[in-house]
Amino acid sequence: MLYDRNCLEGKRILITGGGTGIGKGLARHMAAHGAQVHIWGRRAQVLEEAAAEINREVGERVFWQAVDIRNYEAVDAAVGEIWDNYGPLTGLVNNAAANFIAPTKDLSPRGYEAIASTVMDGAFFTTQCAGRRWIEQGLKGSVVSTLVTWIWTGSPYVVPSAMAKAAVNAMTMSLAVEWARYGIRLNAVAPGPFPTDYAWQMLNPTADSSVGATQADQVPMGRFGEMSELGNLVLLLLSDGADYITGETITIDGGHHLAAPSTFAGLNSMSDEQWAQAKAAAKAASEKSKAQRSV
Ligand SMILES: CCCCCCC/C=C/C(=O)SCCNC(=O)CCNC(=O)[C@H](O)C(C)(C)COP(=O)(O)OP(=O)(O)OC[C@H]1O[C@@H](n2cnc3c(N)ncnc32)[C@H](O)[C@@H]1OP(=O)(O)O
Numbered sequence: 170m171l172y173d174r175n176c177l178e179g180k181r182i183l184i185t186g187g188g189t190g191i192g193k194g195l196a197r198h199m200a201a202h203g204a205q206v207h208i209w210g211r212r213a214q215v216l217e218e219a220a221a222e223i224n225r226e227v228g229e230r231v232f233w234q235a236v237d238i239r240n241y242e243a244v245d246a247a248v249g250e251i252w253d254n255y256g257p258l259t260g261l262v263n264n265a266a267a268n269f270i271a272p273t274k275d276l277s278p279r280g281y282e283a284i285a286s287t288v289m290d291g292a293f294f295t296t297q298c299a300g301r302r303w304i305e306q307g308l309k310g311s312v313v314s315t316l317v318t319w320i321w322t323g324s325p326y327v328v329p330s331a332m333a334k335a336a337v338n339a340m341t342m343s344l345a346v347e348w349a350r351y352g353i354r355l356n357a358v359a360p361g362p363f364p365t366d367y368a369w370q371m372l373n374p375t376a377d378s379s380v381g382a383t384q385a386d387q388v389p390m391g392r393f394g395e396m397s398e399l400g401n402l403v404l405l406l407l408s409d410g411a412d413y414i415t416g417e418t419i420t421i422d423g424g425h426h427l428a429a430p431s432t433f434a435g436l437n438s439m440s441d442e443q444w445a446q447a448k449a450a451a452k453a454a455s456e457k458s459k460a461q462r463s464v
């Protein structure tokens with residue numbers, strides 16, 4: 170362990186999308202360093218299992234709520250429940266997201282909306298609901314959002330995601346200034362590829378769709394990022410050790426975006442037939458996950 174195992178003692182941190190992938194890894198990392206952690210997602214069973222798995226390792230520190238972050242009223246009520254039943258949050262990680270690869274000319278309005286609203290509205294609603302309470306009660310707070318290096322480079326075939334993540338970057342810089350006088354810090358991380366089950370089903374659904382953005386050999390360091398490496402960065406930003414850092418987005422990608430292959434430009438060579446296969450494969454994964462949703 171790089172940091173002291175109790176360095177987050179007294180912290181209460183909400184992680185959206187904390188039942189799977191990176192969010193679950195962050196939940197485990199923060200709980201292992203002494204924080205109480207609250208995880209959100211739309212699938213009760215997935216959240217319950219994730220919390221139980223981590224709690225077996227660290228004790229009863231992880232709690233869950235099924236919340237759709239695109240629904241403002243649900244977000245406000247769920248943040249209120251944490252405040253009432255556990256106490257004020259000290260930190261928030263805007264991590265939940267939706268994404269899939271698709272030729273932009275073929276994206277339906279609902280496809281655009283599913284991605285953009287989850288990333289942008291969800292992060293805004295959750296940040297505002299926590300921030301308003303911090304300000305009203307004179308409490309400090311730290312917000313960390315999980316972005317992606319496309320905020321620096323853009324990326325074809327994932328345009329709604331690149332746009333919405335750039336919007337959350339703008340929120341981070343804007344509120345860092347607006348809320349600094351209340352002791353509220355906003356920062357973000359921009360990871361390169363950290364393969365997770367669902368993201369790879371959405372972004373690399375077929376053999377033909379395996380291009381730079383999802384390939385380890387395209388990373389100058391020659392490997393994918395490890396969860397503990399991302400966890401250490403997010404931990405620092407959430408901790409009192411970063412009290413003078415605000416408005417920053419820190420890239421963590423082994424040099425990937427500087428070497429340029431970090432986008433889906435390689436998909437330019439895919440045929441309509443290959444796109445149809447990619448869409449069918451990603452949609453099959455979505456349908457399986459949707460059947461498990463509780464909200
Ligand atoms: C350099 C770094 C490399 C890696 C960077 C990675 C960066 C970012 C990664 C991520 O954010 S990965 C996150 C992946 N996780 C998720 O997406 C989790 C949540 N996902 C979902 O809920 C679904 O998968 C969803 C499809 C994205 C959304 O589900 P929802 O129930 O809201 O919508 P649907 O009704 O199913 O669909 C809405 C709309 O979208 C169309 N659509 C769905 N899938 C596809 C697809 N694969 N291709 C094209 N279009 C698709 C669907 O048909 C609907 O449109 P209409 O048909 O109704 O017009």
Ligand SMILES: NC(=O)C1=CN([C@@H]2O[C@H](COP(=O)(O)OP(=O)(O)OC[C@H]3O[C@@H](n4cnc5c(N)ncnc54)[C@H](OP(=O)(O)O)[C@@H]3O)[C@@H](O)[C@H]2O)C=CC1
Nearest residue numbers: 186189190191210211212237238265266362363365367368
């Ligand atoms: N994996 C990678 O290489 C990279 C990932 N990222 C970012 O990291 C974050 C995590 O991605 P990753 O772990 O890979 O992917 P996952 O698909 O595992 O995580 C996404 C999470 O968001 C939740 N979620 C989606 N929509 C909603 C909603 N409307 N309300 C509440 N929760 C929701 C999902 O749960 P449920 O479906 O149950 O609601 C899921 O737990 C994302 O922001 C992604 O953009 C950034 C760069 C690289």
